[in-house]
Each structure stands twice: as structure tokens, then as C-alpha cells.
Amino acid sequence: MTINKDMEAKILRYHFVEKWRTGTIATQLGIHHSVVDRVLSQAGLPKVERTERTSILTPYLPFIIQTLETYPTLTAVRLYEMAKQRGYPGGPSQFRHRISELRPRKQPEAYLRLKSLPGEQAQVDWGHFGHLQIGQAKRALMAYVMVLSWSRQIFLQFYVNQQTASFLRGQVAAFEAFNGVPKVCLFDNMKTAVLERNGSAIRFHPALLDLSSHYHFEPRAAAPARGNEKGRVERAIRYIRDNFFAGRHYSSLEDLNAQADEWCKGTSAERRCPEDPQLSVGEAFLQEQPGLLALPDNPFDTREHVVVRAQKTPYVRFDSNDYSVPHQHVQTSLTVNACLKEVRIISGTNVIATHLRSFSKGEQIENEAHVNALWLMKTNAKQHRAQDRLCQISSHAQPLLQHIIDRGHALKGAVNRLNQLLDDYGATELHQAMGEAIEKNAPYVEGVAQILEYRRERRQQPPPIAVSVPNKVKQYCVKPANLTQYDALSTPLCQPSCPVGDFA
CATH class of the missing domain: 1.10.10 (Arc Repressor Mutant, subunit A)
Known part of the structure; x- marks a missing residue:
């Protein structure tokens, strides 16, 4: 106290x-x-020695002390049962308290402070910074952190997972940010770096070995439960939590990474360097950078390569989303080649589809040409495709169609009319008009059309031009006509054989 x-x-x-x-x-x-x-x-007075009162546990102390010396990790519950078998009459609470005082204490381990030369080592680790909501997906927000051990220069990049592809992208981005490669990279025992280890025998991830061969650095794994070996990166992650991420506002992952890059080059680089307090981290990095290994001419390929299979529908599943492919490739194995921005789908050596990548969940990313090609082949799917088109552009389409069915109107005609309104007025206008029709309790097609006309007149815009193109146009062969008869009509029928005056 x-x-x-x-x-x-x-x-x-x-x-x-x-x-x-x-x-x-x-x-x-x-x-x-x-x-x-x-x-x-x-205050200088002799310490008062009080006689310790005899406890019911006293006769059992020699047995307990001897047992703890032989089995130091034996639990107090098991010791209590052993003492009860030998006649101990007391309860477990006082017994456990006394055992905590008698249990031998492990001698605390002392650690050496490790030093590093300029350009010699970098330490790498992941940090978890909550979650990020992207569409329907709740993704883990992971920070990839690399710290140069001598200058303490930090590289920080955020990803939505800590998978192998993100790990490789972080490594390559860090090397490019430092414009060089440290001779040794020290990793924690993460699965993307160390597959398994038995003492000093370590099996590194094949992707990490490919990366180290490309950039010529030596991968090392920190010893388990040795915080002093990777203390620089662990302190850097704590520094990032307190001085960068706390209270930070960002609109997207790209915005957060842009702020992180600015912070690493600015605020983080202005702090004092622990190796030389006369220098800032940025100044120490300028001295360390020439000692880094040179970058190779070509960067390491960090694109994801995943073998997928298109099932009965012309889509392949990648990272919890469906991407469309030409319908000729259903029931075949394909390869997805993806980066952070783009998803390419390959059959053999040919790229058959290219899409923007989505990090949401359950999204259906389509190329209109893929679906329309299949649509033209399956005339029975026309009605379903028309409904799906409306549902893709508006969340009001499904409730509106349900109201139309409940009122006893023909669904096919309503769907065709709504698709025509979609072509005439556009997706935004139709979405707002359908929502207003449901809100005003007028959930039928003519009500939607009247709302669209009212909104168009209020904006003083001309009415849309109706263009009707048949779904299928047959190839007719037109036989050219003989125009010689028309040529005969253009010539005089006869020439006059006598003067006009003879008819008088």
C-alpha cells in the first residue's frame, strides 16, 4: 500500500x-x-518481528514445497486435491493463495540491445487496425509495416487482408519507396513468410523465396518469444497507432494510403533518430540509402494467379465476387490473373475477359457483351433478362413488379414498357420515378411514365425520340427489278408525219 x-x-x-x-x-x-x-x-527503528500463527496448512508445507520443486507448473487445483487425499481439512481459497506465495518464480531473462549497420537489416510485420466496410463486405484493415533498423525509416501501406499477394505487394512497394533493398529482411513467424519451423530448421514460403531470389536479400525469421529481435517494427506499429491512425479520417483505402505515404515522408521522418540523436530519421535515411542493394531492372510480378472453373452460368468466382466470361467457356477451367485494380480471366494464353476489381462481397460484375451474346442465343431467357436489367439499375424494381403482379396486370408487358422507359429516360430518372410511384401509392407502369413526363417538362427538355428496333432482323434477299419498261415510258410514243396545219 x-x-x-x-x-x-x-x-x-x-x-x-x-x-x-x-x-x-x-x-x-x-x-x-x-x-x-x-x-x-x-525512520531508523528496528523492524518489529511478529510470531507467525500456526496454520492448518503448516503440516503440509514440506510436501507442497517438495512437489513444487519437482513439478513447478503443477496447478493449485491439482495440489489441493493431493493435499485433501492426505487429510488437509481446509478450503480451496486459502490454499490457492498460499500456493501462489510458495510457487518458485522463474528468473527473468535479460536481453542484449541489438545493433545494426546502415543498409544491413529491415524488420517486417503486420498490424491490425479494425475493419473497413466495402459494399457488402466487412474487410480486415491490415497495415504492412517495414522499418529500416538503422535509420528507423518507416514504410506503411494498408491492405484489406494479409494474404500472400498483399504481403508480396507490400514488400515490392517498400523496396520501391526506399529505392533500394536491405541485405536482410527479418520477419515474424507469419504464415506468408514461414510455413513451419522446428528450432533453427525453418521452411520459408516458396513465394518469399522467389521474391528474395529476385531482389537478392536474405530472409530471416525471428526466434519465437524474442521481442528484442523485432522490437523496432513492433515499436513502429505502436507509434503508427498513436501518432498516425488515432483520430484519422479517410474516405477510402486509397485516401488512407495517400495520407500514410505523406506521413512517412513528413511527420515520421522528422522525429529524432535513436541511433544518432543529432540526426532526424529522414537525414539518417539519406545516409543509409546508398548502402542498400540496387533495385533490379524489372519489378517482381505480384499479380494473383488463381485457377477457377466456370460452371453452368457464364461467371467465375474470385474473392467472393462473380465475374462474367463469354458463354463458350462454361464448364471449363480458367485462370484469374488479378491486381488491385483489374481482374483478367485467361483461357490458355488468351485473355477472354477483363473487369475492374471489386472488394465487395456477392457482387456480380458483368460485361454487357458477354450476357447479350448468351441472351441472343436463348430466346426463352428474354423476359428474365429484362427483369434482371431493371433490378440491376434500381432497388425499387422488385417491389414495383410485385405490386403489378398483385394488382393482376400482365407482367410481360409491364417489364417491356419499363425497359423502354429505361432506354428513353436513363437509369437515374427511372430509379427515382419508380421510387416516387411506390411512395405515392401508384405502383403501375403508367404512373411511372407520368412521373417521368412531369419531371421532363419541369426541366424543360424535349420528349425522347422513340426508336423501335426488332429483336431479330431476318436477312431478306430483294430481287432487283427490270427498269427497261420505265425507260420506254420516258421516250415519245410516235413522231408527227404531217404538218399540223393539214388537220385544219
Whole structure:
């Protein structure tokens, strides 16, 4: 128990002036008698030795001490059962408390402070920074951190997972940011770096070995439970939490990474360098950078290569989303080649589809040409495709069509009419008009059309031009006509054989 100076002065005054005994002082001040003994002994008085009262546990102490010396990690519950079998009459609470005092303490381990030369080593680790909502997906927000051990220069990049592809992208981006490669990269025992280890025998991930061969650095794994070996990157992650991420606002992952890059080059680089307090981290990095290994001419390929299979529908599943492919490739194995921005689908050596990558979940990313090609082949799917087109552009389409069915109207005609309105007015206008029709309790096609016309007149825009193109146009062969008869009509029928006056 810690007491203030005022309490110590009262204890000394009551003892030396009022001649109170230790127990009286403790009772009046509401403290334990051991606190009074400690204050008096610090004042130079001999420590009071009190006789320890005999406990019901005393006869069992030799057995307990001997057992703990043989089995130091034996639990108090098991020791209590063993003592009860030997006649111990007490309860478990006091027994456990006494065992905690008797259990031998492990000698704390001392660590050496490790030094590193400029350009010699970098330390790498992941940090978890909550979650990021992207569409329907809740993705883990992971920070990839690399720290140069001598200058303490930090590279920080955020990803939505800590898979092998993100790990490789972080490595390559860090090397490019430093414009060089450290001779040794020290990793924690993460699965993307270390597949398994048995003591000093370590099996690294094949992708990491390919990366190290390309950039000529040596991968090393930190020893388990040795925080001093990778303390620089762990302190850097704590520094990032407190001085960068806390209270930070960002609109997207790209915005967060842009702020992280600016922070690493600015605020983070302006702090004092622990290796040389006369230098800032940025100044120390300028001295360390020439000692890094040179970058190779071509960067390492960090694109994801995943073998997928198109099933009965012309889509392949990649990273929880479906991407369309030409319908000729259903029931075949394909390869997805993806980066952070783009997804390419390959059959053999040919790229058959290219899409923007989505990090949402359950999305259906389509190329209109893929679906339309299949649509033209399957005339029975026309009605379903028309409904799906409406549902893709508006969340009001499904409730509106359900109201139309409940009112007993023909669904096919309503779907065709709504698709025509979609072509005439556009997706945004139709979405707002359908929502307004449902809100005003007018959920039928003509109500939607009237709302669209009213909105168009209010904007003083001309009406849309109706263009009707048949779904299927047959190839007719037109036989050219003989125009010689028309040529005969253009010539005079006869020439006059006598003067006009003879007819008089």
C-alpha cells in the first residue's frame, strides 16, 4: 500500500510524540499494521518481528514445497486435491493463495540491445487496425509495416487482408519507396513468410523465396518469444497507432494510403533518430540509402494467379465476387490473373475477359457483351433478362413488379414498357420515378411514365425520340427489278408525219 507524505508524518508523530503503539496507529488511520512497520523502519527503528500463527496448512508445507520443486507448473487445483487425499481439512481459497506465495518464480531473462549497420537489416510485420466496410463486405484493415533498423525509416501501406499477394505487394512497394533493398529482411513467424519451423530448421514460403531470389536479400525469421529481435517494427506499429491512425479520417483505402505515404515522408521522418540523436530519421535515411542493394531492372510480378472453373452460368468466382466470361467457356477451367485494380480471366494464353476489381462481397460484375451474346442465343431467357436489367439499375424494381403482379396486370408487358422507359429516360430518372410511384401509392407502369413526363417538362427538355428496333432482323434477299419498261415510258410514243396545219 502506497501512502502520501502527510500520512507518513502522522504515523511518526503518533509514535514519537503520542507514544501510540503500532496497532493503535493502524486502527485510527485505517491502514494495515505492515504499513506502519514499514514507515517506522524507514525512520531508523528496528523492524518489529511478529510470531507467525500456526496454520492448518503448516503440516503440509514440506510436501507442497517438495512437489513444487519437482513439478513447478503443477496447478493449485491439482495440489489441493493431493493435499485433501492426505487429510488437509481446509478450503480451496486459502490454499490457492498460499500456493501462489510458495510457487518458485522463474528468473527473468535479460536481453542484449541489438545493433545494426546502415543498409544491413529491415524488420517486417503486420498490424491490425479494425475493419473497413466495402459494399457488402466487412474487410480486415491490415497495415504492412517495414522499418529500416538503422535509420528507423518507416514504410506503411494498408491492405484489406494479409494474404500472400498483399504481403508480396507490400514488400515490392517498400523496396520501391526506399529505392533500394536491405541485405536482410527479418520477419515474424507469419504464415506468408514461414510455413513451419522446428528450432533453427525453418521452411520459408516458396513465394518469399522467389521474391528474395529476385531482389537478392536474405530472409530471416525471428526466434519465437524474442521481442528484442523485432522490437523496432513492433515499436513502429505502436507509434503508427498513436501518432498516425488515432483520430484519422479517410474516405477510402486509397485516401488512407495517400495520407500514410505523406506521413512517412513528413511527420515520421522528422522525429529524432535513436541511433544518432543529432540526426532526424529522414537525414539518417539519406545516409543509409546508398548502402542498400540496387533495385533490379524489372519489378517482381505480384499479380494473383488463381485457377477457377466456370460452371453452368457464364461467371467465375474470385474473392467472393462473380465475374462474367463469354458463354463458350462454361464448364471449363480458367485462370484469374488479378491486381488491385483489374481482374483478367485467361483461357490458355488468351485473355477472354477483363473487369475492374471489386472488394465487395456477392457482387456480380458483368460485361454487357458477354450476357447479350448468351441472351441472343436463348430466346426463352428474354423476359428474365429484362427483369434482371431493371433490378440491376434500381432497388425499387422488385417491389414495383410485385405490386403489378398483385394488382393482376400482365407482367410481360409491364417489364417491356419499363425497359423502354429505361432506354428513353436513363437509369437515374427511372430509379427515382419508380421510387416516387411506390411512395405515392401508384405502383403501375403508367404512373411511372407520368412521373417521368412531369419531371421532363419541369426541366424543360424535349420528349425522347422513340426508336423501335426488332429483336431479330431476318436477312431478306430483294430481287432487283427490270427498269427497261420505265425507260420506254420516258421516250415519245410516235413522231408527227404531217404538218399540223393539214388537220385544219
